[in-house]
Amino acid sequence: MATAREVKKRIRSVKNIGQITRALEAVSASRVRKAQARVLASRAFAEKAWEILLNVQNSMTGTSLHPLLTARSEVKNTMVILITSDRGLAGAFNTNILRVARRFEERLGTPARFVTIGRKGRDSLIRVQENVVAEFSNPAETTLQQISPIVRLATEEFLNGTVDEVFIAYTDFVNLLTQRPRVTRLLPLSPYETEDQVVAELIKNAPHVSSGSADYEYEPSATAILDEIVPRFTLLQMYQAILESQASEHSARMVAMRNASDNASTLVEDLTLVYNKARQAGITSEILDIVGGAEALQNSIDKLAVNIEADLAAQAVI
Numbered sequence: 287m288a289t290a291r292e293v294k295k296r297i298r299s300v301k302n303i304g305q306i307t308r309a310l311e312a313v314s315a316s317r318v319r320k321a322q323a324r325v326l327a328s329r330a331f332a333e334k335a336w337e338i339l340l341n342v343q344n345s346m347t348g349t350s351l352h353p354l355l356t357a358r359s360e361v362k363n364t365m366v367i368l369i370t371s372d373r374g375l376a377g378a379f380n381t382n383i384l385r386v387a388r389r390f391e392e393r394l395g396t397p398a399r400f401v402t403i404g405r406k407g408r409d410s411l412i413r414v415q416e417n418v419v420a421e422f423s424n425p426a427e428t429t430l431q432q433i434s435p436i437v438r439l440a441t442e443e444f445l446n447g448t449v450d451e452v453f454i455a456y457t458d459f460v461n462l463l464t465q466r467p468r469v470t471r472l473l474p475l476s477p478y479e480t481e482d483q484v485v486a487e488l489i490k491n492a493p494h495v496s497s498g499s500a501d502y503e504y505e506p507s508a509t510a511i512l513d514e515i516v517p518r519f520t521l522l523q524m525y526q527a528i529l530e531s532q533a534s535e536h537s538a539r540m541v542a543m544r545n546a547s548d549n550a551s552t553l554v555e556d557l558t559l560v561y562n563k564a565r566q567a568g569i570t571s572e573i574l575d576i577v578g579g580a581e582a583l584q585n586s587i588d589k590l591a592v593n594i595e596a597d598l599a600a601q602a603v604i
Contacts, residue, residue, distance in 0.1 A: 290564040297557045304550030310375060311543035317426075318462065318536035325459055325529040332526040339475065339519055342512060352512045354441065354520060357474045358450040365399045365419075365440060365449040366391060367472065367524070369456040369531040370407030372424050376535055377542035379457065379465070380406040383531075386467040386488055387455035388416075393485045399449060401439065403528065428528050430521060437521045444473045456527040457534035458490060463541065465534035472523055475516060 288296075343355055368387050370380045384407060391398040399417050402408040404424040411418050422436055440452045452473040458466045468490040471478040480486055 288560070288564065290561055290568055293557055293561040293564055297554055297561060300550050300553050300557065304547055304554070307543045307546040307550060311540055311547060314536050314540035314543060318533065318540055321529070321533040321536050322459070322462075325526075325533045328526055328529060332522055335515075335519055335522060339515065340477075342515075343476070352509075352516045353445055354473055354516050355475050355512070357476060361394075361396055361450040363399065363449045364391075364394055364396050365401060365443055365452045366469075367401045367403065367436065367440065367452065367454045368407045368411070369424070369454065369528060370402065370404035370410075371531075371535045372405045374406065375542060376539040377545075379535055379538035379542075380404075380410070383407075383455055383457050383467040384410050386469065388414075390453070390455065390469050390485060390488050393482055393488075399443075401436065403436065424528070424532070426532075428525065428532065430525055433524050433528060434521065437517075437524050440472060440524075441517070441520065454524065454527045456531040457538075459530045459533040459537065462537045465538055470523075470527065472520065475519065475523075 343351065366387055368383070370383060374380070387400075387407075397417070399419045400411050402411060402418055402421045405421075408418060408421040420439055425432055443449045444452055451471060453469050454472050455467070455469045458468045460466060467488075469488045470490045478489055480489070
């Protein structure tokens with residue numbers, strides 16, 4: 287059993303860790319509100335832009351599609367853009383999306399090239415010797431200018447034939463307590479269909495598109511409009527995925543730090559009981575030592591008194 291001093295030192299250490307987790311929880315709580323507002327504000331726009339893009343694409347019967355909209359007849363190579371965090375202490379946030387991304391790659395059955403956003407994803411993929419061709423940091427405040435190099439890399443790889451499909455693996459934000467790791471296809475910009483039920487469960491459902499054919503007037507032409515909006519929409523899709531991932535990260539970290547703080551409080555209470563027992567055991571041991579010493583001293587005094595009495599009796603006889 288640990289001594290009272292050792293238990294007291296451990297209680298102090300747990301309390302210090304609890305202060306750190308409470309501070310991290312407060313920081314994440316302040317950040318998640320802003321991240322949630324950003325992702326909810328842009329989600330409706332992204333879904334509506336997707337609907338307009340598909341309607342314009344469907345209306346172009348008999349004309350060639352934009353290169354970023356054209357699906358390849360045979361998929362030989364794929365690219366997976368993996369979005370994780372730069373820091374840990376977010377519970378199972380990074381582990382879940384890494385597991386989904388690797389499982390998705392295995393089910394595709396084609397060679398995959400990974401582009402990582404966030405150090406956690408980069409380190410994990412390099413550790414298992416995956417083909418990581420590029421890595422980017424995950425900034426706290428994401429702007430379109432910051433993610434332009436990522437989209438440019440994916441677009442160039444797709445257009446020059448290095449890869450035939452580009453996917454984004456990210457964590458979809460549902461609410462503060464629920465985040466779902468998902469995979470969505472970035473290029474070509476069209477709904478992804480597969481007969482593999484496992485892959486279908488990992489793919490995010492495409493936003494609802496109105497069934498009726500929308501009547502648009504194009505100026506100057508549908509082709510010119512697609513040439514303008516398709517690259518912008520590709521950038522928008524990546525931007526929305528990063529916002530979803532960041533909101534999920536802050537939510538997961540806030541919940542993880544709250545659980546850690548609660549566990550620290552519970553552990554302090556348990557250790558306090560152990561400390562009281564150890565202190566009580568130490569006091570009891572000291573009392574027993576005192577009682578034992580007093581009894582031994584009393585026995586010595588009794589023996590000395592007997593000896594003195596014996597000596598006195600012997601002298602009286604003489």
